[in-house]
Structure formats: structure tokens, C-alpha cells
Amino acid sequence: MRTWQPHTQRFSSLVFSPDGKLLATTAGQSKLVWLWDAATGALVRKLSGGEFPAKAVAFSPDGRHVAAMQAGPDVRIWEVETGKLVAALAVESGGTKSLAFSPDGQSLVVGGCWWTDPTRESPVPRPPDTTNRVGDLVGFAPSGRFVLTSGSLVTIAAGPDQPSRGFYDPHGHATVNGFAFTRDESKLAVAYQSATAAVFDLARTLRAAAAGPVLLKGHAGKQVRAIGFAADGRTAVTAGIDGTCRFWDATTGAPLRVFDWGQGVIATAAFAPDGLTCAVGGVKGQVVVWDLDA
Numbered sequence: 001m002r003t004w005q006p007h008t009q010r011f012s013s014l015v016f017s018p019d020g021k022l023l024a025t026t027a028g029q030s031k032l033v034w035l036w037d038a039a040t041g042a043l044v045r046k047l048s049g050g051e052f053p054a055k056a057v058a059f060s061p062d063g064r065h066v067a068a069m070q071a072g073p074d075v076r077i078w079e080v081e082t083g084k085l086v087a088a089l090a091v092e093s094g095g096t097k098s099l100a101f102s103p104d105g106q107s108l109v110v111g112g113c114w115w116t117d118p119t120r121e122s123p124v125p126r127p128p129d130t131t132n133r134v135g136d137l138v139g140f141a142p143s144g145r146f147v148l149t150s151g152s153l154v155t156i157a158a159g160p161d162q163p164s165r166g167f168y169d170p171h172g173h174a175t176v177n178g179f180a181f182t183r184d185e186s187k188l189a190v191a192y193q194s195a196t197a198a199v200f201d202l203a204r205t206l207r208a209a210a211a212g213p214v215l216l217k218g219h220a221g222k223q224v225r226a227i228g229f230a231a232d233g234r235t236a237v238t239a240g241i242d243g244t245c246r247f248w249d250a251t252t253g254a255p256l257r258v259f260d261w262g263q264g265v266i267a268t269a270a271f272a273p274d275g276l277t278c279a280v281g282g283v284k285g286q287v288v289v290w291d292l293d294a
Helices: 204-208
Strands: 002-004 011-016 024-029 033-037 042-048 055-061 063-070 072-081 083-088 107-111 113-116 122-126 139-142 145-148 153-157 164-168 175-183 187-192 194-201 215-216 224-229 233-240 244-249 254-259 266-271 275-282 287-291
Touching: 011 153, 011 266, 024 275, 024 287, 033 063, 072 107, 139 175, 145 175, 153 175, 153 187, 194 204, 194 224, 194 233, 224 266, 233 266, 233 275, 244 266
Parallel strands: 011 055, 083 122, 175 224
Antiparallel strands: 002 287, 011 024, 024 033, 033 042, 055 063, 063 072, 072 083, 107 113, 139 145, 145 153, 153 164, 175 187, 187 194, 187 224, 194 215, 224 233, 233 244, 244 254, 266 275, 275 287
């Protein structure tokens, strides 16, 4: 376990690079994106050039670029190795909380705005190539299927204009805070703005609409901020604003382990793509990184 104090203000976003070696963070009203060595906590680089506070961040799948959504809202994209600002993108829709690169790196999406070749140099904000649906959170499944959340609904589709399948909060009212897939895409886990998370068996649910998810109930009645899977795909991990991270049997929902480092309220959390490492960021700017199999 590694603990350090990268910021003095509340975390806005926290994400691992594809190889798990770097953490990109944003906090408070800073316009900067910060890159940290995930193993040591050493500052690697500060990325600057945005005109508004940096919020959500995302790495490109090859790890060569990092993008930040600004409060403007615009998107800025930098080279990780050099810190060079290479692209600016003009967002034409509001209400979204995240941005995501497609698994092949050929697209970037923010709500209803899509760009192809997003890292192409553009000194002035480039408008999107396509504008369609707007949601709270956006992302992609490992296979490249598009994922969009709106309120308590998670939808999955082959693309932005393709037929979709929806997965609702089992209680019908709690807004989605995050989602994650197992690497084989057999399970979808969803964290809600309640004390509940849910794990959907995708193959079973797609066969039978009435098939319900496995519920993960805990976190002392507080919001579940983030969710992920350990490398084996059989263990789900949640982080809540009660200050704890909890391990669950993803098949039965049985609680397995609880971690509480006394850091207070958790503002955000991230899981390394290999499912071996997790990081949590607190409202006071502190971060804890630990190995899930420790």
C-alpha cells in the first residue's frame, strides 16, 4: 500500500494508464492534469494549456496520450512522454461527467460528441465529427461496444446509432456513478448513488429479460463511488464515500473483505486495466494505492 498527498483540494478525477504505471489526476479548480508514478507517488509531469478547470481524464489505449475534459466545456489532449499539448476539441453538449477513447484509439467520445482521429494536432478547438445521444457517463466495453448511462439506466450498443440493451437500477431511482466489465465481458458491474452496486451476468440477462442482477449491499448507507473487478473476474471491488473499499463475491454478492485506511470520504477511485491495482482519492486530496491481491 502506498499513501501520499498529491493535492490539497478534493479530487475531481483519477485514472490509471493502460500499463498501470502512471496515475493521472485532477483536483479542485486547477487547470492542470498531474501525472504520478503509481508505484512510488513521485510526480512525473504537470500538463498545462487548458483554459478552464480540468475535470474528467482518460488515457488513450496505447498510453501515448491523455485527454482532459474541462469545465468550459472543452477537451485538451497531451502527449504523455513530452507533455506537449497536441489537440483541442470543442464540446457541443453539456451534462456529461466523463470522456472515453474507443478501445482501438480511433475515436473519443464526450456525451453526444464524437471525434475520429482525436489526437490529430489542432491548435484551436475542433468541432465533433458526429453529435448524437448525450448521457451522464460514457465508455466502452472491452469489445468496443458503446456504453452510455442516463440516470439509473445503463445502455450497451454496438455503436452510437445502433439498437441498445438497457440495464436498470434494481431499485429504479439511484443515479449511476460508475460501471466496469470483466475482461471477458461476461459480467457488467454498476455502482449507484446509493449504498448498492449490482453485477449483471450479461449472457444470462440478455437471454432472459427478467433475470435480475446480484446486489452488493454495504457502505453504511452511503454512495458507492466506483466499482471494478479483480484480475480473476470473480471478485468485485467497490469504493464508497463511507471511506471503505469492499471486496465481494461477484457471483453470490457475499462480502469478502473490507479496507478502511482512515482517509475519510472517498471522492473518486480507479482500477488498473489488469485488475491488480486500485487507487482511491479523498476529498482532502490524499490518495491510497494498493494491490488487490495483497
